[in-house]
């Protein structure tokens with residue numbers, strides 16, 4: 001009898017043990033595969049007629065594609081600082097790459113808001129995940145002030161672009177070296193939750209590809225949209241890295257509990273066309289900020305799913321906390337919103353109404369595609385995207401050309417319906433004054449909340465705007 005009871009109890013005990021193990025939710029491994037300067041149309045599945053991205057296409061088939069994904073900035077440092085801190089630029093001050101005054105100074109009508117470094121006091125997503133029990137590692141381009149190891153990355157194998165020696169290594173942008181390091185990191189940490197941040201130096205200029213890849217694309221028929229063999233080669237090398245990472249996840253048997261997010265830090269250079277998008281890297285037009293984005297998490301994210309909700313990389317910080325079951329840090333404002341419910345197909349919208357950009361700086365670039373003027377890619381600007389509508393507010397015209405009172409004639413705003421006119425070809429500021437003025441109100445409220453300052457006359461202090469009649473500057 002005892003023996004029978006024991007035999008009966010044995011499977012019960014075993015199942016209890018299993019149940020017990022299941023009760024404690026396992027934190028998912030998080031892999032952020034972050035590419036530099038890859039445009040919205042660069043992957044095959046997004047419409048390139050020349051590039052080849054078989055692994056990314058496969059990831060898109062097995063995961064979820066975000067067709068309206070945005071970077072939080074039009075170039076490297078502001079986008080990365082905003083993503084890692086989870087905050088818009090006015091809160092952390094990293095608004096520019098190198099300098100807020102880039103380009104011909106005699107053509108700058110205002111003094112830009114000075115660029116600041118991301119403070120070491122800023123509690124980053126690296127620190128939040130580390131404190132939440134994750135092993136955190138970075139392999140590639142940090143490009144924010146200080147060291148990644150000081151901002152929560154326990155394994156810091158970040159490098160500067162100048163350290164890449166392609167001629168010597170035959171490793172374009174160190175893609176294969178970084179991939180190997182990332183795979184070793186996963187092997188070593190597969191039994192505990194890890195956060196793998198893999199910000200490749202690719203596909204940033206200067207373009208590099210191995211000879212055999214180059215030969216292949218040189219002999220391939222050129223597309224109408226894309227036609228550069230070196231760039232195409234570099235894109236394919238990067239795609240191979242993604243494939244290696246995905247295969248390593250499968251090989252380690254952790255694919256059920258690992259989420260991979262693929263995206264880019266900003267739009268592409270002008271030579272790599274992104275038609276129908278207007279503008280290039282460095283501009284706040286869609287070509288500068290719209291990026292490819294795919295989420296892969298086989299056990300939770302439906303294969304072949306997609307979303308047209310506008311998302312931005314500042315959403316990643318709260319998303320990762322949410323996925324990991326961690327609380328938002330106290331005393332820290334996170335500007336993004338968790339995307340977890342979107343990923344899991346539980347919701348189809350976000351609470352947020354708008355996405356904002358604040359770039360009160362000058363960025364050089366002569367006669368660039370889609371630019372507003374021939375001297376700069378960016379003049380001081382603040383932008384709001386609200387659903388189908390997008391408004392760009394230009395500081396120079398506001399400060400120097402009559403302010404809000406002269407709004408109908410001074411060209412201080414551009415308004416686009418980006419659903420109907422994704423090319424931002426028709427400024428509707430005069431046709432839809434109601435929308436224009438409402439968006440300006442939203443912008444002003446946001447600028448007050450974040451203390452976002454205007455670029456100013458050189459003798460004056462930076463201040464905030466007022467979009468009310470009769471309040472003349």
Ligand SMILES: [Ca+2]
Nearest residue numbers: 036037076265
């Ligand atoms: Ca970049």
